Amino acid sequence: MTQQTTNPIAVLGRPLELPCGVVLKNRLFKSAMSDSLGDGEGNPTEAQMRLYERWAEGGAALSLIGEVQGSPRYPEKPGNLVLVPDANLQAMQTLAKRGSANGADIWPQLGHAGALSHLPISQPKGPSALDVEGLRCDGMSLDDIRELPSTYARTAKLAKDAGFGGVQIHAGHGFLFSQFLSPLFNRRTDAYGGSVEGRFRIMREVIDTVRQAVGASYPIGIKINSTDKLVGGLDNDDALEVVRMLDQISIDLIDVSGGTYFPGAASSSDGTSSSGPYFIDFARRAKEVTTVPVMVTGGFETRDQAVAALESGCADAVSLARAMVLNPGLASMWLSEDGGDPEFPVFDAPPRGGVTAWYSMRLTALGEDNESRFDLSPAGALEAYEARDAERCERWRKRFA
Secondary structure (H helix, E strand, O other), rough: OOOOOOHHHHHHHOEEEEOOOOEOOOOEEEEEEOOOOOOOOOOOOOHHHHHHHHHHOOOOOOOOOOEEEEEOOOOOOOOOOOOOOOHHHHHHHHHHHHHHHHHHHEEEEEOOOHHHHHHHHHHEEEEEOOEOOOOOEEEOOHHHHHHHHHHHHHHHHHHHHHOOEEEEEOOOOOHHHHHHOOOOOOOOOOOOOOHHHHHHHHHHHHHHHHHHHHHHOOOOOEEEEOOOOOOOOOOOHHHHEEEEEEEEEEOEEEHHHHHHOOHHHHHHOOOOOOOOOHHHHHHHHHHHHOOOOOOEOOOOOOOHHHHHHHHHOOEEEEOHHHHHHOOOOOOHOOOOOOOOOOOOOOOOOOOOOOHHHHHHHHHHHHOOHHHOOOOOOOHHHHHHHHHHHHHHHHHHHHHHO
């Protein structure tokens, strides 16, 4: 990346106007994470409301709520929100209001875990039937697929009515639409498989239907993989074709990420250290084939990295996850003369999934304004996280039986 030549505050603090006309107040966003802070019945908790309020107070222009489900049938985790007509819509409205403090925007990320749906509370279905080590799912019927556009449109309209500023459609990290895009997991021979155009078809139908439901002036973003990081999966060239197709339909923000959560797959997010932003090179290529604003997610640890990504033209916005978990006021810090970067912890031989669990449990501490006393190890965090999931699975089964 090029060496920065201008004031970091000027680069990071510029407003970003989306194609729909909505203006985001700066270029620092809080990326979607599975915060697992729902109550186990699909509704927001006080800790979750406070968490997003803190990011808004901390200067982030946009916060994304990871994995908000439009149906309880295919959740990623039992702590996901479920935005359906009989949800606690008053609590959703409160979450939207508190997450919009200080001129911030807050959007739910509309998700469907597909083959990765949480087994204790789901019967997973993906584009194609799978039976591999650690993963088994049924294939979706044509009726299952044709139901998706109306489900997503209903959820997006509920989000708009609740006061959320926009929505993001999740098509990354190995979840349902990521599975459709991946030739490794989409083996369909009908119109929803085969070429990259066929594998993209359901996403086009969903986006078009969502747009009809929410209107031209409401932001619709999308998160896509630049690569699955799996042999035979989605690669950079096909992902670039997806960006080209997105450029031809009504999308307001493209979030570039990568990797999957399939069993045994290398996950960018479970590493113990970072060598810098992960997907800058692909974001640069994406910018060459679309006029839609591009945000890049993954691996940002310093203000200089964020400034360089924007100043070099690789991206229109930088999306931060763990950095904003370590410091929920990071955006304000980076937009001040003093600056300053978060200090990332270093863990000695953490268990698989332990680092991700540590950050997830720290989210709970932030939502309880209790991070100063957070002292879990990765192993302890993983144990606490799994115990909480088990308890919430019981509540989920009772609520959605």
